[in-house]
Amino acid sequence: MVILVLMVSVIYSLPNLYTSYPALEVNDNNKVDLVQLINIIDPTINPKDVIKEDNKFIFKFSSSKNQLDAFNKLSMSNTKTNYTLTSHTNLPAWLKSIDAYPMFLGLDLKGGVHFLLQVDRDNIKTNLLREISDDVKDILIENKFRYDSFYKTKEKVIVSFDIDKPISEIIKKINEVIPDILISKIDNDADIKLEIFPSEDLISRDIDSSLAKNLTILRSRVDELGVAQPILQKQGKDRIIVQLPGLQDSTRAKGILGSTATLEFRLTKGTPEDWYASKISGTPVINSSVLYDQRDTSPILLSRKVIVGGADIKGANSGFDSSTNTPAVFVNLSDYGASRMLETTSKNIGSRMAVIFVEKNKKEVINVATIREAFSKSFQITGLDINEATDLAILLRSGALSAPMEIVEERTVGPSLGESNILAGKNSMYFGLFLVGLFMLIYYRLFGFIANIALIANIIIIAAILSIFQATLTLSGIAGIVLTVGMAVDANVLIFERIREEIRNGISPNASIYAGYQKAFSTISDANITTLIAAIALLTIGTGAVKGFAITLVVGILSSMFTSIVGTRALVSIIYERKNNKGLSI
Amino acid sequence: MFKLISSSSNYNFLGQKKIAIAISAFLVIISLTSFITKGLNWGIDFSSGYIIQLKFDKEVNISEIRTAFEDNGVTDSVMQSFGSNNEIIIKLKEESNFNKDSVNIFLLDTLSETHPFKILKLEFVGAQIGDELREKGEWAMLVALLSILVYIGFRFELLFGVGAIIALIHDVVITLGFFSLLQIEFNLSVLSAILAVIGYSLNDTIVVYDRIRENINIIKTNSYVDILNISINQTLSRTLITSLTTMFVLLSLFILGGSAVEYFALAMMIGILIGTYSSIFVASTSLYFLGANAEQRNDL
Secondary structure (H helix, E strand, C coil): CHHHHHHHHHHHHHHHHCCEEEEEEEECCCCCCHHHHHHHHCCCCCCCEEEEECCEEEEECCCHHHHHHHHHHHHHHCCCCCEEEEEEECCCHHHHHCCCCCCEECHHHHCEEEEEEEECHHHHHHHHHHHHHHHHHHHHHHCCCCCCEEEECCCCEEEEEECCCCHHHHHHHHHHHCCCEEEEEEECCCEEEEEEEECHHHHHHHHHHHHHHHHHHHHHHHHHCCECCCEEEEECCCEEEEEEECCCCHHHHHHHHCCCCEEEEEEECCCHHHHHHHHHHCCCCCCCEEEEEECCCCEEEEECCCCECHHHEEEEEEEECCCCCCEEEEEEECHHHHHHHHHHHHHCCCCEEEEEEEECCEEEEEEEEECCCCCCCEEEEECCCHHHHHHHHHHHHHCCCCCCEEEEEEEEECHHHHHHHHHHHHHHHHHHHHHHHHHHHHHHHHHHHHHHHHHHHHHHHHHHHHHHCCCEECHHHHHHHHHHHHHHHHHHHHHHHHHHHHHHCCCCHHHHHHHHHHHHHHHHHHHHHHHHHHHHHHHHHCCHHHHHHHHHHHHHHHHHHHHHHHHHHHHHHHHHCCCCCCCCCC | CCCCCCCCCCCCCHHHHHHHHHHHHHHHHHHHHHHHHCCCEECHHHHCEEEEEEEECCCCCHHHHHHHHHHCCCCCCEEEEECEEEEEEEEECCCCCCCCCCHHHHHHHHHCCCCCEEEEEEEEECHHHHHHHHHHHHHHHHHHHHHHHHHHHHHCCHHHHHHHHHHHHHHHHHHHHHHHHCCCEECHHHHHHHHHHHHHHHHHHHHHHHHHHHHHHHCCCCCHHHHHHHHHHHHHHHHHHHHHHHHHHHHHHHHHCCHHHHHHHHHHHHHHHHHHHHHHHHHHHHHHHHCCCHHHCCCC
């Protein structure tokens, strides 16, 4: 059995020995050919190798810097194709066929960005309250229940009535139409007040559904960032984890993930003279208009009426305007949006229309153009730089977040730090292994040698288990393995000390071996089970670094019990069992 | 045969219990005093804020960078150079002049013209997350201690469990005291080290207890104190050897493992030193005073 376990472990830990290269995957959708791609990438950066593999080209690079440079070149070149940052390992086919892949490296080893986003609970509450307030007002008006006052605070809607109103009937009616709200009645002599607010249940259900929608939207946004193997998952009640391996700069990711940016289209009002007059007086000089800033900070007056807003935009692409060659976003409207646009533009030929960029509470006019002819479904917008155009197109395509999300945690590790972390981890493991091995060899001689073999087998088994389950290896995980190396010999130390003791008590070598293993066993298992308990307690904290450490510690303890008890016993038997030993090399 | 400890070692460990108690009491009191007066130097994992590690294209003077930050309205930054002179680590509070969305832009605006750089690491932890991590960490520690108490109570007897827990709390308090006294940053990796120390130190204690349990049934003639002493002596070389091999790997992690595991290794080294001492002196002394008097018990 020992041999079987070892053989399987060796095979499954093999993929980790193959070097993995930073790579770029480019989908070959018959729109690009290799020569074209190489022309874009090649001039300064020399890809190490190019492989063609089921419909995609894989460019391998010698460093992640080259990889990122190439990635940036491709994205600037505006080539119509899909490409992702990834890593590539030259695994032989037979390893792939048994699903043997290298361990999954954590962001601290590979470099990348980790975000924890949280739904804005207050925003959800405010929106719910607004809906409730509108509904309640409708019900009251519809049923002709006259109220004295109706107002909304941050927490609740407060309606007051004359004392002679059928209050219980009103409450019943409201509760029938909107079930999940709480209504409390405050009676005093002058009037009766109803305080209405959403139930906790309703709020958390709303958070739940917003989170689910946001997850889908974030996923489509992340897909546009060109990152291989991104991880997006829900965490807890109101959070989403986003992990983007290989990404170096978190600026753009932050802008795109948390963004609620969208567009609005409105007609302008008045003349530039009116605009400046409004700016000086601080209020719009024309009725039903609003004062806005343009990009160059000059003022502009716009109609209060929005022709088309973000919800009516169905699709968007970025590219270049064919006549002026400036960056542009090509927008597609929904049917409803298109008919509204057609109606407005056909009535207002010759007037000017403004495009407003809306992000959170900021609104900025990015472009004002004269309507030359009526248009409806698709058109283009200029006035942005190339990066803004690309990002805006992504945001418009993915749709608006159903509730704003805030970044509550960020961890960015640059690829170069990742590489040096791997090196540091490896070095400390080799050096620690060397010291422990040397000590065991000197102290226990042949038995020490056996323990060292068990130690190496232990590391191979840990690597195999982590690879088979595709667990994520982090730097703290490596620390866990290194620690296991130090502690794994403990079981052998216990056994060997016990054997020495038995020999001192004048018992024959073979009987000493037997007694040593037997007597040490319960100690070893007790000691290891308590360490396991501590490791499992660590797992419950469940956050990145701690989790990685705890997982390797658990795996390490279990596999070290196997190798240092079962494994060494087998080796000792092979060497000593059949002989009539005079003494042991211990 | 190569030996650390003579096989006929017969140190009277319990005879030194007064000295051991004095040393332990001294260390625990210092640690607790330091907690109360200085507290722990919480890293951003538990307190919220930013840690940014920058690598500049050429060597920089920290005071220049600090001035650049101050010119842009950030005065509460803590900076230190890291390794070479072109890498620095900057710590910032959450309520700085920028927010987590604009921190990258702030850095670019402030530094990129005069001191071109690359971001090696950027971490941000919000206040809520920091509190949560702290709470989770405290829970994990409590759960670990309780489940260990239950397990030992079940495998040995309750008093052994209490003895082991006393030794553990002793180790944890002194290790934390060390971090408090020297104001070394206490972050998530230090917390995992502390939990690992709990596991490790317990491992040691259990080996000793296991031997005590075994000897109680074999050695009928000696007094309880003798049984404790004999058991500690019998396991002494194992205790020291395992601590030694663990120290080897921790030392190599400390020296070669880089900044991310540096504090982890440091916390574990201290914990293991204390843990080795406590499994020899504290665990048995507390067992002695708890009076787990096995002479009257045959069910062990």
